[in-house]
Amino acid sequence: MSDAERLAGAGAHLLLAEDDPSAARVLRMILEHSGYRVTVAPDGETALRILDEQGPPDLLLLDWMLPGISGLEVCHSARQRWDALRLPILMVTARTDPESIYAAFDAGASDYVGKPFRGAELRARIESHLRTQRLWAERQEMEEHLAERDKIFTLGLLAGGVAHDLNNPLAVISGHAQVLQRRVQDPQTAEHLAEILAAVDRCAHIVADMLNFARRHPAERIPVDVAQVLHATLGMRTRKLATGGVDLQVDVADDLPIISGDGHQLQQVFLNILVNAEQAVGERGTVRVTARAVPASADDRDVVVEFWNDGPRIPPELLPRIFDPLFTTKAGEEGTGLGLFICRRIVREHGGTVEARSNAEGTTFTVCIPAHPPAPPARS
Missing domain, CATH: 1.20.5 (Single alpha-helices involved in coiled-coils or other helix-helix interfaces)
Structure with a gap:
């Protein structure tokens, strides 16, 4: 989940440091009623430990007068680690004299709410800071894109x-x-x-x-029999798989609809994924290829082709990157890191998706292509 998605609307995580149980209970009730997730720390030491163990919440609410380590010290410590855009800090305290307010902002507080406060005011201030944080996160994602x-x-x-x-x-x-x-x-x-x-x-x-x-060009749009393309692709590798000791299992449904697309490009996709599966299982293993039609709407169906192999699991930390250009999990000089990137581009130009999942039982690549003529793809 991206930072912008995490901060969108209610559901943001707030850390509340408040030593008065009654005040903490009221504050928690107000905030959870507004849809926020709230963690309560009864003192400054606990608040710092939570920050160390769990990282920064979406917003930190601090009472000034905490036992042991004060809220002001917690604010100063947190601000040294995270800036105001990553971690807004609201001081909630009865100390409303000018010197105290100045000291709070000097320690890095983003805002200051005096006790007694009104729930509507507190919610408005929290949402204002989360909105600013959300806009910052969206801008960061846009710049990265x-x-x-x-x-x-x-x-x-x-x-x-x-x-x-x-x-x-x-x-x-x-x-x-x-x-x-x-x-x-x-x-x-x-x-x-x-x-x-x-x-x-x-x-x-x-x-x-x-x-x-x-090469950047849209796929051709002609009627394509995906079953025929898939069988032709498998035919190119059947002998190689058999001589290599790989058990190839094929289950292609008879009712696959005709799609609008480029058969040669789709064959490139299927062949690339199939060869990856061969290399994953090595000299002995199982590769299973299935194709079926699934309902997409009242009038349309999607063609779903899955390639499963029982080779080694792709590490979870690498799985999100396998479609990136020049990234490869293959050892030595076996891969260029462009094959899966090209596959994803071709499938997207056909209005479809390609995804991968991997666990201890094996790895599956799923290609989904709409049977109806897709709209021209947006340039990414």
Whole structure:
């Protein structure tokens, strides 16, 4: 959940430091009635411990006169760690003389509410600070999104240029290696030349990935039989899977609807995910591919294709990043980090979604494509 979503409307988490049980009970009742989640600390030491263990709440309410460590000290300590946009601090106290108010703001308080207070005033002040915090969080997310767009755009330009520049020398290397391979008599030299050609082929695949990454064009819109595309894709890998000891299980429903899209691009998506599954299970394991139609509305259905494998779990901290450009979980030089990014882009251009989930039982990639003609995709 993003910061903006967390702060939207009621449900924000407030930490209340108040040593008077009656006052704490009343304040908690007022705040929870307004929809906030409230944690109560009976003294300054407890408030600091909660901040250390749980991190900053959405807003901190402090009574000045706390036993042991005062609310003013808690305010000063908290403000040294988090600024006013990340953690608004409201002093709620009977000390309303000018010197006390000055001292509170000097310690880093965001606002000051005198006792006795009116519930409506307190709620209004809290919501005002949370609104400011929410706008700040939204701005942060927008700036991060724009920075990501700029990075991807620049990366696309570089990828396209590098890919085109690499094609010519790769062609020269491949051509000379093939000529030498036909002439050579020494088996060891022939083996070395085969390794060179294999490396060139791998480089060519990387170049193709880079060009696909750099290419920005909408998918064609023609009738596509997803079942046919899927069976053709599986046919390309069936022999490889069987010889590698992988158990391929296929269950494609007979009633898949025709979609509007680009069959070649969808085949690229299916093939990429399937190869990832092969690499995940290694020399022995199970890959299961299923396809079905699910209702999307009264008149439309979605085509859902799932690829499951029983290979190692993708770590939870890495799972949200697997569709990022240049990110890969593969060891060594096995992956370019562009395949899944391209898959997501293609599926989105078809108006669909691609998601991944992973646990101890295995990893599943789910591709969902609407059967009805989707609207032109928004540029991201």
